[in-house]
Amino acid sequence: MDFQFNSDNNIDGTADMATQAETRIRERLARFEGRLTRIEVHVRDIDGTNNGPDGIEASIEARPAGGQPMTVTDRASKPEAAVNGALQKLVARMDSEFGKLDRVR
Template sequence: MMQFQFNSDSSVMGTENVAERIEVMVREKLARFEDRLTRVEVHVSDENGSKHGADDKACTIEARPRGGKPIGVTDHASKVDDAARKAANTMAQRLDRLFGKGEKHKHEPRPDKVL
């Protein structure tokens, strides 16, 4: 079972159920990797604090593959949920590449070209 940990700074927690929403969304995006990951940590923050700014919400996701090095990605957006969605998509792509490497070598060798 993959562990899930959510961390945020105080300025982001104003939103209703932000932790639950983001956990559900990240788990959905990474569901196909769940048996290969021991833990996923999500950190959300507002880099400008009380000041408003474009793309000042940050979401960092760290995934820990079983027996491998942790992988981290960070994305920014003007809303926490959007930053988390972007980071989850990026993480899914990184995990596809990481885990896909082993799968790719299982196909049949390409026949030599005949001229």
């Protein structure tokens, strides 16, 4: 499974942040890894200098082999919190989607 981390110019998207995000995402998605070809994470500042409680948005796109991409987003005050929120949503969605596929087989 390929992993890509992107951040906009207003987010200090360091290599450490990307590594932490990748480690966390790979841990949580380990049981789905054989079904996924790529994960893309996009983190952006949506309120500029206001620094509001929901000023950072994280989107995670998972690409299942032979299936349509799944995209989830979450907002928080910190990039790590936004990524974790989006990851929770993605795990729940994958449980639902892949669970349905497994029941059909």
